[in-house]
Amino acid sequence: MKKNILLGGMVLSLFFLTACWDHKELNDIGIVSGIAVEKGERDKYRFTVEVINASELSKQGAQGNTPVISYSLEGNSIAELTTKVTKGLMRSPEYSHTRVVVIDEEIAKEGLLEFLDFFERTGEIRNDFNIFISRGVKASDVITVVDPVQKIPGIKMNTQAQNFFKEWGGDPNVRMTDFIRALTSKGRNPVAQAVTIEGNPAVGKSVENNKEVVPPANFVLDGLAVFKADKLAGVMSVEDTRNYLWTQNLKRTVLTVSCEQDNRYIDIQIISSKTDKNVQYKNGRLYIDLEIDGEAKLLGTQCSHDLKLIKTMNLYEDYMNKEISKMIKGTIEKVQSEYHSDIFGFGEVLRRQDYKSFKKLEDEWNEIFTEAEVNIVSDLHLRRSGIRNRSSITEYERNERE
Numbered sequence: 001m002k003k004n005i006l007l008g009g010m011v012l013s014l015f016f017l018t019a020c021w022d023h024k025e026l027n028d029i030g031i032v033s034g035i036a037v038e039k040g041e042r043d044k045y046r047f048t049v050e051v052i053n054a055s056e057l058s059k060q061g062a063q064g065n066t067p068v069i070s071y072s073l074e075g076n077s078i079a080e081l082t083t084k085v086t087k088g089l090m091r092s093p094e095y096s097h098t099r100v101v102v103i104d105e106e107i108a109k110e111g112l113l114e115f116l117d118f119f120e121r122t123g124e125i126r127n128d129f130n131i132f133i134s135r136g137v138k139a140s141d142v143i144t145v146v147d148p149v150q151k152i153p154g155i156k157m158n159t160q161a162q163n164f165f166k167e168w169g170g171d172p173n174v175r176m177t178d179f180i181r182a183l184t185s186k187g188r189n190p191v192a193q194a195v196t197i198e199g200n201p202a203v204g205k206s207v208e209n210n211k212e213v214v215p216p217a218n219f220v221l222d223g224l225a226v227f228k229a230d231k232l233a234g235v236m237s238v239e240d241t242r243n244y245l246w247t248q249n250l251k252r253t254v255l256t257v258s259c260e261q262d263n264r265y266i267d268i269q270i271i272s273s274k275t276d277k278n279v280q281y282k283n284g285r286l287y288i289d290l291e292i293d294g295e296a297k298l299l300g301t302q303c304s305h306d307l308k309l310i311k312t313m314n315l316y317e318d319y320m321n322k323e324i325s326k327m328i329k330g331t332i333e334k335v336q337s338e339y340h341s342d343i344f345g346f347g348e349v350l351r352r353q354d355y356k357s358f359k360k361l362e363d364e365w366n367e368i369f370t371e372a373e374v375n376i377v378s379d380l381h382l383r384r385s386g387i388r389n390r391s392s393i394t395e396y397e398r399n400e401r402e
Contacts, residue, residue: 029091029092029093029094030051030052030069030089030090030091030092030093030094031051031052031094031097032049032050032051032052032093032094032095032097032098033050033051033052033068033097033098033099033100033152033153033154033155034049034050034068034098034099034100034101034102034143034153034154034157035047035048035049035050035095035098035100035101035102035143036048036050036072036101036102036103036104036134036138036139036140036142036143037078037101037102037103037104037107037115037139038104038106038107038138038139038140039104039106039107040074040075041074042074043074043075043076044074044075044076044077045074045075045076045077045078045081045107045115046072046073046074046140047072047073047074047075047078047081047082047085048070048071048072048139048140048143048144049070049071049072049085049089049093050068050069050070050143050144050152050153050154051068051069051070051071051089051091051093052067052068052152053067053068053069067146067151067152068144068146068151068152068153068154069089070140070143070144071085071088071089072140073085073087073088077115077118078115078118078119079115079118079122082095082122082124095124095125096124096125096126097126098125098126098129098154099129099130099154099155099157099158100129100130100131100132100143100154100157100158101119101129101130101131101132101176102132102133102134102139102140102142102143102157102195103131103132103133103134103139104133104134104138104139105133105134105135105194105225105232105235108133108225108227108231108232109231109232110231111229111230111231112230112231113183113230116176116179116180116183116230119176120176120180127175127176127177128175128176128177129158129175129176130157130158130161130174130175130193131174131175131176131179131192131193132157132161132192132193132194132195133192133193133194133195133225133232133235134194134195134196135194135195135196135222135235136196137196137197141197142157142195142196142197142219143157145197145217145218145219147218147219153219156219157195157219160219160221161173161193161221164221165245165251166251166252167252167253168242168253168254169241169242169245169246169250169251169252169253170221170238170241170242171193171221171241172191172192172193172224172241172244172245172248173245173249174190174191174192174193178190179192182343182345183227183229183230185345185347185348186347186362186363186365187342187345187346187347187348187349187350187351187358187362187365188342188343188344188345188347188348189226189227189228189229189341189342189343189366190227190230190343191224191225191226191227191244191343192224192225192227193221193223193224193225193241194221194222194223194224194225194235195219195220195221195222196220196222197217197218197219197220198217198218198220199216199217199218200216200217221238222235222238223235223236223237223238223240223241224236224237224238224240224241224244226335226339226341226343227341227343228339228340228341228366233339233341234338234339236331236334236335239327240331240334243327243328243330243331243332244331244343244344246273246275246290246292246324246327246328247275247277247290247328247332247344247345248275248344248345250270250273250275252269252270252271252272252273253269253270254267254268254269254270254299255267255268255269255270255320255323255324256268257316257319257320257323258319258323259301259302259303259305259315259316259319260319261302261303261304261305264302264303264304265301265302265303266298266300266301266302266303266316266319266320267298267299267300267301268296268297268298268299268316268320268382269296269297269298269299270294270295270296270380271294271295271296271297271383272294272295273292273293273294273380274292274293274294275290275291275292276290276291276292276293277289277290277346277349278290278291278349278353279346279347279349279350279353279354280350280353280354281350281354281357281358281361281368285371285372285373286350286368286369286371286372286373287372287373287375288332288346288372288373288374288375289375289377290328290374290375290376290377291377291379292324292328292376292377292378292379292380293379293380294380294381295380295381295383296320296380296381296382296383297382297383297384297385298313298316298382298384298385307385313382313385316382317380317381317382320378320380320382321378321379321380322378324376324378324380325376325377325378328376328378329374329376332344332374333374336369336370336371336372336374337370340366340367340369340370341366341369342365342366342369346369346372347361347362347365347369
């Protein structure tokens with residue numbers, strides 16, 4: 001009996017001693033943090049990978065060389081090019097840590113469906129990377145701009161987009177899964193983040209770029225890329241990006257609102273917000289109603305109203321809500337008139353609320369959306385005025401009058 005138990009224990013221990021059948025040694029792989037896709041000169045695509053130069057991230061081993069190594073080649077299939085890059089790279093590319101895929105706007109205008117299928121299908125690349133559309137510069141230039149703070153361009157771009165989304169609402173917060181879901185929905189069209197380079201892209205690639213207090217070249221987020229199906233229809237401003245997010249999941253932001261006093265303004269921070277959407281199709285017309293609730297606080301004022309009075313806070317609250325309603329409605333109407341593409345997902349809302357009506361309209365949904373009547377009701381509440389309830393401007397102007 002004891003021999004059987006001992007033998008069973010030995011056999012069981014063998015399962016814990018086996019190695020991974022598909023393991024890769026760290027010395028044999030190159031970690032890819034960014035990918036760029038452009039039109040090729042000879043073939044269909046030009047594919048660029050950004051591979052991390054790990055030795056330059058070490059305090060002991062760093063010698064001041066470039067922190068990433070990039071390599072480009074052309075071909076007619078992205079799937080083939082992901083492995084063919086070993087033609088010019090010493091190590092096998094590892095794509096599981098890819099944070100960004102930058103697509104040239106010329107490719108985006110022709111359509112993304114042909115190669116997005118590979119990114120969704122392969123198990124080598126995670127599906128939570130950012131999709132960026134490059135404007136006015138090559139996509140390969142975008143992923144090779146070095147930065148003084150974050151040496152890896154792909155990680156810098158990913159972190160910058162996340163922070164812009166959380167702090168101000170200027171990034172649509174779209175990952176590949178979000179893009180694919182919108183692309184395959186008949187009640188929504190995709191969006192992505194547009195990017196560009198401020199300064200000279202050629203200088204941005206040099207090591208000297210990350211040694212300057214003000215870098216000669218810098219990667220910047222440049223607005224909302226609007227798609228109709230899988231083709232790029234146009235790009236809107238970062239302000240329109242925030243207005244788009246009001247209809248989705250805006251976390252917080254800061255507004256500058258006129259107080260109607262000789263070019264003076266108040267600064268409002270949105271602490272929380274929630275948007276309820278109601279979409280109805282009645283008598284041959286589509287009606288879109290948005291109601292925004294939430295809380296805000298006063299960050300600063302250039303105006304002379306007395307903040308100790310309740311009527312002043314009510315007045316500022318009214319200015320704030322009117323401005324928010326105006327901005328959001330303006331962005332929706334711009335999309336209706338210029339792009340004819342429901343990027344907001346109002347079709348999905350109608351499908352949930354009135355499935356029968358949506359089924360009748362789904363094949364011509366973008367045209368129906370274009371003619372929709374939009375109504376915005378903003379009902380955010382101004383709760384606080386910072387750490388003081390007096391205005392230095394009010395006190396100064398009162399003293400001047402006296």
